[in-house]
Amino acid sequence: xxxxxxxxxxxxxxxxxxxxxxxxxxxxxxxxxxxxxxxxxxxxxxxxxxxxxxxxxxxxxxxxxxxxxxxxxxxxxxxxxxxxxxxxxxxxxxxxxxxxxxxxxxxxxxxxxxxxxxxxxxxxxxxxxxxxxxxxxxxxxxxxxxxxx
Amino acid sequence: xxxxxxxxxxxxxxxxxxxxxxxxxxxxxxxxxxxxxxxxxxxxxxxxxxxxxxxxxxxxxxxxxxxxxxxxxxxxxxxxxxxxxxxxxxxxxxxxxxxxxxxxxxxxxxxxxxxxxxxxxxxxxxxxxxxxxxxxxxxxxxxxxxxxxxxxxxxxxxxxxxx
Numbered sequence: 001x002x003x004x005x006x007x008x009x010x011x012x013x014x015x016x017x018x019x020x021x022x023x024x025x026x027x028x029x030x031x032x033x034x035x036x037x038x039x040x041x042x043x044x045x046x047x048x049x050x051x052x053x054x055x056x057x058x059x060x061x062x063x064x065x066x067x068x069x070x071x072x073x074x075x076x077x078x079x080x081x082x083x084x085x086x087x088x089x090x091x092x093x094x095x096x097x098x099x100x101x102x103x104x105x106x107x108x109x110x111x112x113x114x115x116x117x118x119x120x121x122x123x124x125x126x127x128x129x130x131x132x133x134x135x136x137x138x139x140x141x142x143x144x145x146x147x148x149x
Numbered sequence: 150x151x152x153x154x155x156x157x158x159x160x161x162x163x164x165x166x167x168x169x170x171x172x173x174x175x176x177x178x179x180x181x182x183x184x185x186x187x188x189x190x191x192x193x194x195x196x197x198x199x200x201x202x203x204x205x206x207x208x209x210x211x212x213x214x215x216x217x218x219x220x221x222x223x224x225x226x227x228x229x230x231x232x233x234x235x236x237x238x239x240x241x242x243x244x245x246x247x248x249x250x251x252x253x254x255x256x257x258x259x260x261x262x263x264x265x266x267x268x269x270x271x272x273x274x275x276x277x278x279x280x281x282x283x284x285x286x287x288x289x290x291x292x293x294x295x296x297x298x299x300x301x302x303x304x305x306x307x308x309x310x311x312x
């Protein structure tokens with residue numbers, strides 16, 4: 001997943017958590033980058049028509065940005081589910097964060113063919129828990145479903 | 150979360166190589182399954198038959214090379230036998246519609262594998278981290294596998310264009 005996709009995904013999740021625009025500070029914290037780096041990337045997203053930035057308020061995604069963010073979130077959900085359900089990785093959240101920059105959506109699409117993703121993806125993603133809500137978080141039983149629909 | 154393409158630990162590297170193994174399993178299972186389905190086809194196409202046979206054998210070889218790399222890393226193992234069963238079960242019940250369908254699927258497999266190795270090599274080169282295995286040997290192996298995937302893309306494309 002490229003850097004722009006990681007940013008729009010993070011903005012999308014922060015907007016959900018904050019119920020409004022995402023602050024630059026919160027975005028920088030979430031991505032582990034400096035506020036200056038975050039500001040620079042926000043400028044690039046604005047020029048591509050993916051986000052709008054309002055001084056003192058924060059950044060919010062445009063309709064096009066939301067579509068891209070939901071695609072990126074779906075790719076991320078595939079990575080989490082693949083790690084938890086196929087490779088039985090209990091710390092799938094931490095590992096998904098590490099692998100995210102290296103796994104392309106083309107590759108995720110192929111991994112998706114061997115996992116059973118729910119129809120509600122990517123709305124299944126819980127921004128507070130930073131995980132698909134159908135996955136059990138913890139050190140055991142990562143392959144079991146957390147919530148039955 | 151870290152932004153940027155870098156591989157920084159044995160565990161992360163092992164996990165990526167394991168993903169490579171699963172992708173190879175998928176290619177192998179699909180190629181084998183499609184190859185078997187040709188037996189029932191009204192007119193056997195020797196070129197496609199040979200392509201799929203070669204793809205399955207090559208994927209098995211790539212998988213073994215990736216497994217050999219992982220063995221030398223400081224990382225926990227994963228249930229490969231279960232994964233093999235899962236992948237085979239996923240494709241056991243699917244049938245390609247026709248020869249074009251088989252070729253298109255094979256093209257997607259080869260392109261995906263190429264993209265995966267290309268990204269992984271890029272991430273390794275972006276970091277000067279040392280791992281539990283020789284860095285040059287690791288990158289050389291992955292470059293060789295990537296080139297074979299590139300050859301595979303070219304072969305399938307040529308076959309598709311000739312049809």
